Amino acid sequence: MSTLIESLGVYQSFPLAVTGANGSEQVRAVGTSRGVLEALRVRPMLGRAFTEADYHTGPADSVILGYGYWQRRFGGDPSIIGRTVTSELPTSNESRTLQIVGVMPRGFRIVTQEPEVVVPMSFDRSRLVLVFFQYQMVGRLKPGVTPQQADADLARLTYLWGGSWPMPPGYEGGARPFDSWHFASVVRPLKDSVVGNA
Secondary structure, three states: OOOEEEEEEEEEEEEEEEEEEEEEEEEEEEOOOHHHHHOOOOOOOOEEEOOHHOOOOOOOEEEEHHHHHHHHOOOOHHHHHHOOOEEEEEOOEEEEEEEEHHHHHHHOOOOOOOOOOOEEOOOOOHHOOOOOOOOEEEEOOHHHOOOHHHHHHHHHHHHHHHOEEEEEEEEEOOOOHHHHHHOOOOOOHHHHHOOOOO
């Protein structure tokens, strides 16, 4: 565990089929783990943020709407909290009923992503293996901590993290193939990720 990072989480964008009273459409979804919304310090303008219970293992049951999607799809109806929509999970044909728990403020983004819906992500560690790196990460450093200090701390944690995961069945690359991949964490200010040198 890092003593220099206040909050940290991963996120992933994907298309999500959503069906409601006005029909079905595909929307831009972003799945977030614990720590992402906390690091960004943005709370919903209506309703609530995700709670610990929303991050249970398994498919999401809650959804937060983006401001633009709320306006376009639901006419900016402030009584939308508590209503449900049906989604089709991107990894299967299974349908899920999602309860709308919040609406994000206008202009909300997750780094460069402007989601129409945000869903909580959780992970069943017993089913994960080391080789999957499809997530992006965002975090907030504790006050006074520099990116260089965080880099050094994350380098230590990355080494420990790399040795704590099982390899896929049938993999014969040794006990710690992660070490030979030269995988490293690099801390960059959010501003650099969003606007670069513009």
